[in-house]
Amino acid sequence: MTVLLIVIGAALGAPLRYLTDRAVQARHDSVFPWGTLTVNVAGSLLLGAVAAVPAAPAVTALIGTGFCGALTTWSTLSYETLRLARTGARRHALANALVSLVAGLGAASLGYALGRALAG
Template identity: 40%
Template sequence: MTGALLAGAVAVAGGAGSVLRLLVDTWVGQRSSGRFPWGIVAVNVTGSFLIGLAVGLLDDGAARTVVATGFLGGYTTFSTASLDSARLALRGRGGRAVAHAVGTAVVCVAAAWLGLLLT
């Protein structure tokens, strides 16, 4: 795959991943209390697990790049998780902010590790 074709595939896959992130975040958010950003937690944990699986299963460098960097890179979001932690802190929910920040990091690393382990 040429560089331009790979870049285009990553862009399209990233856009699709971003749309899925919105759908999952909205779906989970509508089913929770709204006091904690469970939607983005669900996105980041499932995305971390799937990135681990993709890296472990996909031997082809281009396919791995499109799936892991493109689709799952668009699906997961560290910046939104960071913003959610900051918003919790600004609302006076310091304990939840720390739990969210630390918990997200620990659980996401564990999920990626599990995905790699399973492959």
């Protein structure tokens, strides 16, 4: 049953990642991967909140592992950073790596704090 919940969460998270990435990136005339940054920060915020709230393992599997796991994307972040560096946009590559790490950790921390506050 847990695997099925993960699959359902991933089936929702992966298309949302793609659609969000395309929508955000279409609004920016830049080589910087704003779409990937957006989904990674949003997913980190949500995962932080999920981690803070006492929830059944099924909920954690569905939302945390499935949905957030498919919504966020370390592999795309890595690829886009490498692509930026190889095409000569080294400052963008460095900014992508640093901003993604700091914003992701900050979002996860904020999500955790919000989750704890809402859980009482």
